[in-house]
Amino acid sequence: MVDVGAPVGILTQIGLVAGLRWRMLRNGLRKKSNRFDLIGLIFVGILSAIFVFGLCFTFFAGAYNFLSTGRFGWLSLLFWGIFVFWQLFPIFAAGFGASFEFRTLLRFPLNLTSFYIISLAYGLADFSALASVCWLVSMMLGAAAAKPAVLPAMLLVVTLLLILNVTLERLIGSWFERLLSRRRTRELFFALFILSMVSLNLIEPIMHRYGAILRPLAHRIVPYFSWFPPALAGKAIASAAQAHFGGVVLSSVGLLLYAAVFSVFLWARFAKQYRGEELSETAAPAPVAPRAAAKVDNAPDHLSALSPQVAAIVRKEFRYLTRNSFSFFSLIVPPMLILILSAQLSEARPRGSQFHVSSEMLFPGIMAYLVLILMAPAYNCFAFEGRGIQTYFMAPVRFREVFLGKNLMLLSVLAVEMILSLAMLAWRLGLPSPPVFVATITAIVFAVVGQLSLANWSSLNFPRKLEFGQMRGQRQSGMAVLIAFGAQFLFGGLSAVILFAGRWTENRWFSAEAFTLLASAALGGYFASLDALSRVAEKKKEVLIEALWR
């Protein structure tokens, strides 16, 4: 007779899931490369603790001050802060279900109620939830210290807010999971996310121009916010402080209703998951197109000047760039920022004024910024290859060709970005003088080509796999970041010294001449390094394949 396991209690199951999260974190640190990350994790942990406990004091003092000075209406602001953080932080930082898919628990004998409760417990273990609970408790202590009579109301409100927030956070999480389950929507979402982050820079110019129209509109909208949970929580405590118990009950019922509605929605989502909802595209058969006859493309090969292998890698890199919407859309960011910056500078400090910002100064600065941003991925250039890295080692090519192809693509992107940025700058502020222009261009050749050898070496020695269209868990290798930072500092610093030396000696062409010499040396060094890097690749292939396999 086969033994069948006895039913497991809900608390045991919650304990098991908590243990699972802890073991996943601990086992992730076993690998040597991840131990470097542990240092970063400890650093982030210390900063997070300072952030949480610092704000604990703020919330305590805020609640105490508002209640003891009779400014009860301000309490809502504190609740709003916690509410917004609890709901938005997981979207920005934690993401949903990348390292552990919660739904994988469904293979175990759980009923829907257990699945639901474990999910809420899981949500309570998130950083945003833990921090928010600390702040709510601090508020409660502050309120009790100022007016002990509000403690029961505060306890009730905090409990309701806790249930409401954790339910809403899981609900938003499950909606996001649904939205992001398909690769294309996931990539599109992150592209829009990047664009919206960049668009934040437009708030100031928009407010500057349309502020007078928008302000009355905002005043009309604000009263409607009083129906939202944080405002209701504030109202409940304010009523308790003024001994209006009807107000406490009314606001608490409002919070309870919110919690109930969110719970119903969340229950419905989980019920679908529980019944086996599957949203990823691999589970669904792809649309079948009629079989096309084999055709040969007779169009001229635009990359015929390159060897077939290098041309193949350039093409592949281009396809990868256009399909990685996150990287592709991020290319819009530098020219857009330059447009915003140059527009603001030309408006704030027009030509002829004492503090006029000329393109003589801005052009080298902007180009340095572009190099800084666009060179960073080169230090982990195999990040998106995944298991495909094996193709390079199986094919009859040396890594010299692989690097040439990848570096050529990067240089092309850099060139396009620079031309776009130059066009923006010329439009808003005019072109720099020929000596500054030539000095800057040769400085870029020196800094970029000089960095490429280092970046290629770093890519071989400190590889880290990155996934397309994902934000969570997308950390670069700590060492690669350090090397990139050091190299950028070195090349940037040297370039700045030469540029200033040109101004100091009042020799307009000194910098251009010096950079031409350095750029030639960098080019020579780059081509000489390719063979050495091919040998390093051969030695490091196991590390590379292993790192990108995971």
Added chain:
Amino acid sequence: MPEIAICTQKLSRTFGNLTAVDGMNLEVAAGQFFGFLGPNGAGKSTTIKMLTGLLAPTSGSMELLGLDFAAHPVDVKRQIGVVPEGMGLLERLTGSEYLQFVGRMYGLDRATTQRRAAELLDFMQLADRPKTLIADYSHGMQKKLALAAAVIHGPRILFLDEPFEGVDALAAGALKALLGRMTERGTTIFLTSHVLEIVERLCSHVAIIHKGRLVAQGSLEELRAGISGEAGSKTTLEEVFLSIVGQDGAERPHLEELSWLM
């Protein structure tokens, strides 16, 4: 004397204290359909990775088609095709783009690459999803594409690590026929599989690796005769395999320990 396609001398690979492959002397004649067997963790994948340049040996030498791999890696790679463990596909390309990429990496001209890619996609029944990325392929489709990429340049030796895993019966039949035709034309096929029936049906010669050491090598008839002691024996490959690998009783799982399950 037949031409030797693969020859290893005292080939070894260690990972820290673990010896995955221990002094292997292997010889595979050109045109053979060669099965490479062993239990999990025996060293099969490590051997195939070394033979295809994905892993450096700790010691020993390898010659493929008469060329020393260490001295002429690019010349050797030009003549071999590989379906590695994990398939090694660039998942953000479409099937056609990937085949064209691989063809060009092997030095084929553009027109030949395009023609062969189209023919292979058609043969592998992958031509009806031209815009689907490899990331969105099923496991079986990815396997077929990896096989297509391994043969696009017409290799003289083909290394296949579990090639039929996840492939449907219809496609598997066509693939077996294709591989059979390739060996008739002189291609050497080096195959690992856990499905002994497939190896028995396809391969003319077999080697068995156990705990990193080559414990048997020869034609199927030679191995059968070695076990039964008579030529023309009806012993199956599974029986041969079990008798060689599971000779010591410690290798076999003891069912008594799972009495609670029975």
